[in-house]
Amino acid sequence: MIVYGSSMSPFVRKVLVFAAEKNLAIDLKTLGLQADDPEFREASPFGLMPGFRDGDFTISDSSAIVAYLDAIQPEPALIPAAPRSRARAIWWDEIADTVFTTCMRKMFFNRVVSPIFLKREGNLAEADHAETHELPPLIDFLEARIPDSGFLVDDRLTLADIAMAQPFVNFGHVGAPIDADKHPKVAAYIAAMHARPSIAPWIALERAALEKRGGITK
Ligand SMILES: N[C@@H](CCC(=O)N[C@@H](CS)C(=O)NCC(=O)O)C(=O)O
Structure with missing residues (x-):
């Protein structure tokens, strides 16, 4: 799995920390603001970081990404069910x-x-x-x-x-x-x-x- 962006962004760091707390391996592809990297742009059509890729699945927005991570690796559950x-x-x-x-x-x-x-x-x-x-x-x-x-x-x-x-x-x-x-x-x-x-x-x-x-x- 890849996260695109810079850890200096609170949104990018949120995803990196969330993945670490779930023991999920995730690579950071470091990019600056509004980078024109085509893989990043595919994941984040509006150019906002973080973009995210898991194989052929791409998505952006930190909250959407962590919802995905919580679903693919249910334990520890970091988004409560109740x-x-x-x-x-x-x-x-x-x-x-x-x-x-x-x-x-x-x-x-x-x-x-x-x-x-x-x-x-x-x-x-x-x-x-x-x-x-x-x-x-x-x-x-x-x-x-x-x-x-x-x-x-x-x-x-x-x-x-x-x-x-x-x-x-x-x-x-x-x-x-x-x-x-x-x-x-x-x-x-x-x-x-x-x-x-x-x-x-x-x-x-x-x-x-x-x-x-x-x-x-x-
Ligand atoms: N709601 C989005 C916000 C993403 C966002 O605003 N990222 C900023 C960096 S902190 C960005 O890429 N800004 C570039 C721009 O505004 O053009 C999320 O949670 O991922």
């Missing part, structure tokens, strides 16, 4: 991919993607505004909802946690650490998720790649 738990896990996945990632994108795109990869100045005012005004209420929202078990749904690892951990990798990359005094639950939750063997190596690789390119602009 109706309410299933709905809740998919809700968290959606919140991570939309609300949190929209805020993250303003910071990551302007401080990293634009200056480092596209070689043009990012809109640092937009990034600062997102960090100062949009991020705090999101972290408050999460702080109020993390169960004592440290997992968002059913007191065990599910898609909800895998998805929610991803924008926080990018928040970390752009120098927006979580204040553990103000948000102790989020700090502990994200630290535990980011320490998992399925995620930690990607974070280390990405940090090293960013350092090599001179670090972020803030």
Whole structure:
């Protein structure tokens, strides 16, 4: 199986982590934004990463891909079967991919993607505004909802946690650490998720790649 894209994308990383947690072997074919690689384009007609291939089957969109992975390898089940738990896990996945990632994108795109990869100045005012005004209420929202078990749904690892951990990798990359005094639950939750063997190596690789390119602009 092949995933097309860059692990710096929270959507691509979500798929890589989900596959690792299911012990599925998956290769990453590293590509930049809107790559014109024909195999990638076959999998992702709109050019959005991740694209995915399993033999003659291709699909895109991280949520569709993880649904496929969960179906072909049922154990461990990372998308719960019970109706309410299933709905809740998919809700968290959606919140991570939309609300949190929209805020993250303003910071990551302007401080990293634009200056480092596209070689043009990012809109640092937009990034600062997102960090100062949009991020705090999101972290408050999460702080109020993390169960004592440290997992968002059913007191065990599910898609909800895998998805929610991803924008926080990018928040970390752009120098927006979580204040553990103000948000102790989020700090502990994200630290535990980011320490998992399925995620930690990607974070280390990405940090090293960013350092090599001179670090972020803030
Ligand atoms: N909902 C999609 C979002 C995919 C997406 O927006 N990917 C971004 C990278 S983080 C992309 O490829 N952007 C290229 C573009 O917007 O042209 C998913 O979950 O896979």
